[in-house]
Amino acid sequence: MIEDDPFRCFVPYPPAPVKHASSGPLAGLTLAVKDLFDIKGYPTGAGSPTVLAQSGVKTRTAPVVKALLDAGARFVGKTHTDELAFSLNGKNAHFGSPVNPAAPERITGGSSSGSMAAVAGRLADIALGSDTGGSVRAPASYGGLFGIRPSHGRLSLKRTWPLAESFDTAGFFARDGETFARVANVLFGKDRTTLPERPRLLLADDLFAQAVPEAERILRNAVQRFVPLLGQPENVRAVRDMDALYWAFRWLQGREAWTADGPMIERFAPPLGPGVAERFAFGRSVSDAEVARGDTVRRNFRAKLAKLLGQDGVLLLPTVPDIAPLVSAGESELDDFRNRALRLLCLAGLSGFPQISIPVAYRDDAPLGLSVIGPRGSDKSLVVFAVRIERAARIRLA
Template sequence: MATSTPTSASEIAKAVSSGRLSASEVIEATLARIVQHDPVLNAFTDVTADRARAKAREVDAAIEAGKNAGPLAGVPFAVKNLFDVKGISTRAGSKINRDLPPASRDATLIERLERAGAVLVGALNMGEYAYDFTGENVHDGPSRNPHDPTRMTGGSSGGSGSAVGGALVPVALGSDTNGSIRVPASFCGIFGLKPTYGRLSRARSFPFVASLDHVGPFARSVRDLALAYDTMQGPDADDAACTARAVEPTAPLLAENIGGLRIALAGGWFQTNLFPEAVEAVARVAKALGAARVIDIPEAERARAAAYVITTTEGASLHLDRLRKRPNDFDPAVRDRLIAGAMVPATLVDRAQKFRRWYRTKLLEIFKSVDLLIAAATPCVAPKLGQVNFVLDGVEMPVRANIGIHTQPISFVGLPVVAVPVPLEPMPIGVQLIAPPWREDIALRAAYALERMGAVATLSPRGL
């Protein structure tokens, strides 16, 4: 954005609501920054400039008329291109979906953000059908890391991570099935929230694995993350998983003392397969929060395996017709995983689901004695684009299969997580703050405390 334009959502909303800046000025500065930097980042697949200008004029008119334009007045945001945007085909990172008719209505979360005064500026690059951890889309090209454009953003919400990390927008939406919010947050050095399963509506977003899919925001600060999250809360009859919980505001709680929280490190599986930078990041966060206790999470490795089984079989079921009719229009890596999923025996799926229920019970028991768990978000900083393997302790490991090694056992049972960025050199890396179900407020309060202490922070993009 222009130097005179704030880069945080809360500051933009304050400036616009007070009349110090117009929403139109903010949006023009945002569109100019996208034009300037997106050719490097490749974060956007669609820029909705006309729509954004029209919405900004609405916000300005409301303020001129003395009305409250909302808590996100004039704040630009963008969404992963699996969210329906009226007038645009919902491509979900694929070639096939481009043949769909344009969406006739926005996704619920877009509607809620715009009712709060936010302004949609476009749709963002992503891994095909969200089955991706790298951010390398074969149809649209890879999204690129704002701290080093030769590196991955992570996926599948790679464009979201790139757009927020590159300060093109202060807020973006993504989805997380096995780690697709937390991985880009980690690699791009920003904050990301994967809420409790069912907390935020997925209505009018393209699914991947219905029993695992979450949606949530990215932001450059904890306050912005909480403001966006609070705006989107609330039941929605259009999403069967999101019909029961009332709005539970978190932004007013951020400054509450966290001294009474029982905080521990996730042990066992979560302390294995880590590069030195991930070990250092976890240690910094644990020290800042005064956490020394380590709690072993039983059978986390099996949870990851079961998550793979459920992911690949549910995903295959969703795409069977496309696999039959247009196999050559898939990313070959995605296609082959889906075909493999279609051949998994039903007995294994049944075992995975039964184990899932057992594992959730065990984790809920752990949360009787602890309020927050700390774990690495990714095993390493962002790999180079195109990198196939990395070597840890002399062992060669496939990059794509192991980026989400520490996120899958958490989303598998729907726990809320805030990914916080530790600003290491030369690249940032994220840490997961994992809370009990429906306690996003705990993870956000801890993240805010870390941010105030300077233990975590979003840096200015280094690669632009």
């Protein structure tokens, strides 16, 4: 277990033995796990004092965690999460906030804040997180890591604290491509859709325009660095109505979050932190008509993106609009950035397609990620291609 935790990544639970295989494809790697996943011998707090008080010590381990342990990874601790996983900022009003090792004056992002910080700070080789609205992808961009939101339903969420059932996924972080691919090989098995060695690259001009101008310029330059090795992308428009997608996601996620946690909130009236309280209040207010409209928008977008990608296409886009906001930013500034980020992050959630944030660039000495979205079920081959992008961009930069 980790005793020295300079980045405040880990929940200070009393250590309990967690068995792992002595050999296997992940042998020699250390594993951190977001405190949404059950691990035998530990409680599951979900970033909430109320949930923690009711948890008790778990007697079984979540299947996705067990798969990593059975492959040889050694568990080193459970990591902090934003309260009930309903935030993108990495701040928890009850348990404090991890430090971003890659840019200490900037937020980690959330809600997989501790998992990102543990890997970026070299306290773990790999970390398990969850991604509903961007909770792996945004922190990965902010911390200079590989991070994946898999195809919806690709990895088991059994014995995992829920937020929004039709959006929740289990994802993971790694610092380097080789390690990232090792984890993917363990968790994903055979793809339903296998990308070709040189996929058809699609650069989403409308989505790049969602980034701040300097971040857009830097990321477009990063794309040009790997063009000689991987090919010139086709410029496309990926979204017809960004506001419609944003609100569809907000309505559907809000309704499902209230369904998951509303009964507990109404019964115990826990003191929810800034932003979290407002988001649950919004979720409670979502009407049946808004849910129906959101479902229609989701179905139409999923069909359009499936047609655009086909079986061989990969969409290139910024992970988030810019580098991580400053820790000193106020709640209104953070909320504004979150809403802008959701316009990019909601696409994979609404479609259910896999997305990977790739560490390719810096701005003002802070990391900035480029993302790829592939066809549903292409997770393993998308990882292989994402690793090739990072290597090609790095070689050209050198």
